[in-house]
Amino acid sequence: MLRWIPFGVAVAIVRALLLLMPQRLTRFADINLQLAFPNLGSNQRRKIIGGMWLSLARLIATAARFPRMKRENIQRWIRYDGFEHFEAARARGSGVLFATGHLGNWELSAFAHGLMSRPMGIVVRPLDNPRLDEFVTRMRSLSGNRVLDRRGFIRPLLQMLKENEAAGILVDQNVLLNEGIFVPFFGVPACVDATFAKLAARTGATVIPGFAVWDDAERRYILKFYPPVPITGDTVADTARIHAALEAAIREHPEQWLWIHRRWKTRPPGEPALY
Numbered sequence: 001m002l003r004w005i006p007f008g009v010a011v012a013i014v015r016a017l018l019l020l021m022p023q024r025l026t027r028f029a030d031i032n033l034q035l036a037f038p039n040l041g042s043n044q045r046r047k048i049i050g051g052m053w054l055s056l057a058r059l060i061a062t063a064a065r066f067p068r069m070k071r072e073n074i075q076r077w078i079r080y081d082g083f084e085h086f087e088a089a090r091a092r093g094s095g096v097l098f099a100t101g102h103l104g105n106w107e108l109s110a111f112a113h114g115l116m117s118r119p120m121g122i123v124v125r126p127l128d129n130p131r132l133d134e135f136v137t138r139m140r141s142l143s144g145n146r147v148l149d150r151r152g153f154i155r156p157l158l159q160m161l162k163e164n165e166a167a168g169i170l171v172d173q174n175v176l177l178n179e180g181i182f183v184p185f186f187g188v189p190a191c192v193d194a195t196f197a198k199l200a201a202r203t204g205a206t207v208i209p210g211f212a213v214w215d216d217a218e219r220r221y222i223l224k225f226y227p228p229v230p231i232t233g234d235t236v237a238d239t240a241r242i243h244a245a246l247e248a249a250i251r252e253h254p255e256q257w258l259w260i261h262r263r264w265k266t267r268p269p270g271e272p273a274l275y
Contacts, residue, residue, distance in 0.1 A: 002064035010064065015057035028275060029259035035274070036186035037254070051255025058214060059105045062221075066139050071115045078112045078212060082225035086117070086166070089206035089228065095161030097200050098210045099229065099242050101172030102258035103250055107140070109212035109223055110168050114143030116223075121160050121167035125150045154199075161203045168210070171196050172246055174265045182268055183240040186247055191266035197238035200231045207231055209245040213253045224249070 002010040026049060033045045040048075062077065069077060089096045098120070100106055110122045122145055127133035137147050148156055148167070157167050171192070180191040200207050209226040226249070229241050250257045264274050 002061055003068065007061060007065075010061035011054070011057045014060045015054055018053050018057055025260040028262055031275060032259045032261075032263060035188050035264060036250075048255045049259060052257065052259050055104065055214065055256040056258065059107060062105055063107045063111075063139065066111060066142050069111070069115065069143070074112055074115045076220065078108060078116075078221040078223055079218075080116065080225070081222050082227075083117075085208050085225045085227055089208060090164060090166075092206055093164050094204040094206065095164050096166035097161070097196065097205045097207050098166060098168035099171050099196065099207055099245065100168050100210050101170055101246050101250075102261065103172075103211045103246075104213035104253065104256045105221055106170065106212070108221060109210060110145055111140065111143045112212070112221075112223060113166075114145045118166075119144035119146065120165065121146045121148050121153075121157060123148045123150050123153045123157065123167060123169045157199070158203065161199075161205045169196055171242060172263065173261060174263055177266050177269075180266070181236055181239060183236065183243050185243050185263070188264055189268055190243070190264055192239055192243060194235050194239050197231065197235050197242060201233045201235070201238065207242065209242070209249060211249050211253075213249075213256055 002014070005013075029049045029052065030045055033040060033048060037045075065077075086096060100109065110120060113120055122140065124140075124147055126149055127136060140147050146156075146160075160167055173193075175191050175193045177191060179193060181194050182189040183192050184190070185192075199205070207229040209229065210224065212221040212223045214220075215222050226245060229238075229245055231238050262275050267273065
């Protein structure tokens with residue numbers, strides 16, 4: 001249904017359904033905003049949270065239209081900004097790692113890149129429902145992209161980078177204490193999976209922060225590729241730089257980040273829980 005009804009109507013329907021989500025998610029979002037922007041008042045936080053639900057509704061309504069998106073019409077939905085960073089990275093010949101996150105339309109960013117440029121790999125966690133996971137994987141693959149299971153993605157990803165291909169990984173999620181390291185994120189220590197930085201150092205792949213953000217003036221998304229993040233081999237410093245780039249992009253578009261995720265759930269030993 002969402003695929004065929006007018007886009008604005010589809011977004012409104014999804015947004016209305018999202019507002020029925022458990023209130024605890026809104027509470028998590030408010031806590032996150034207090035951590036990230038301590039100077040914001042409650043009304044400003046509510047406005048950002050409202051924008052977040054609208055952004056998520058847009059993502060879902062857009063994803064429903066993937067079967068209708070082709071190389072010939074994809075520009076109606078999205079355009080590039082900073083594509084030269086990707087071209088320069090490809091010219092270096094060591095592959096490209098897109099450091100991305102739950103900002104804007106992370107589903108469309110990879111899908112559209114497969115149509116506008118060349119197919120890429122996307123690292124995802126399989127959904128718990130096998131039938132739903134099969135459906136979503138099929139949708140994500142319609143533009144030629146390769147879906148890599150997060151539980152065993154290292155070997156196929158290394159092969160892709162060896163062949164000078166690109167892959168995107170969502171780097172903005174909390175991990176358990178024994179799985180990550182702490183780096184500053186909005187001035188608050190966040191537990192981060194350091195695998196991304198280690199892969200970049202090991203392979204020599206160029207790290208490009210990339211996000212598809214909605215532009216009200218153009219009524220479409222802009223796939224922004226930012227300048228490459230320097231990788232030195234110092235895992236903590238490299239991971240911190242990657243997350244600083246992510247933070248900068250979120251600060252540009254705070255209403256388009258998924259604030260309901262408990263990003264700061266894992267705390268350094270001895271610190272109290274935040275949620």
